[in-house]
Amino acid sequence: MSSAPRPDDRVASAFRFATELIAWIATPWALAPHSVLLAVLSVVVLIGLPTLLSTPGDKRNVIVAVPGPVTILLVLVQLVAAVAAAWAAWHVFAAALVSVLALLTLVLELPRWRWLASL
Known part of the structure; x- marks a missing residue:
């Protein structure tokens, strides 16, 4: 176990949750026209x-x-599911916003990821 304390990620967690929520919505939305089973499985994997x-x-x-x-x-x-599914299923403007959100989330997650990598 790392001796370093867990970094404060309250801001990052809000961005992370927003991106997760988008992944949970956009991924089955993008997959459903191709396979309802894959759409359902994507939700099970992304949440489960x-x-x-x-x-x-x-x-x-x-x-x-x-x-x-x-x-x-x-x-x-x-993060990848949110971005890829948004580009596959939604208007370019919405997909671009999701991409920016995912990039911000990634940057905000870096302190937590450094800490997690040490565990």
Whole structure:
């Protein structure tokens, strides 16, 4: 366990949640015309995996403990899903806004990711 304290990520968590919410909406929206099953599975993966897998010290309730890099990967999956699905399903202006939000989220997440990488 790292001796460094967990960084304050209150601002980053708001951006992270907004991006996750977009991923949860845009991904099934983009996939549904091709496969309803894939659309449903995308929601299960995007919501279920981060709920099930978490790094001790990063979340209060840990169901299945994973190392910090796994948590970083799960956030990256959310960011990529939000951006890719927005570009696939939505108007270019909305997709561009989602891309900016994801980029801001990534920058704001860096202190937390450095800390998670040390776990």
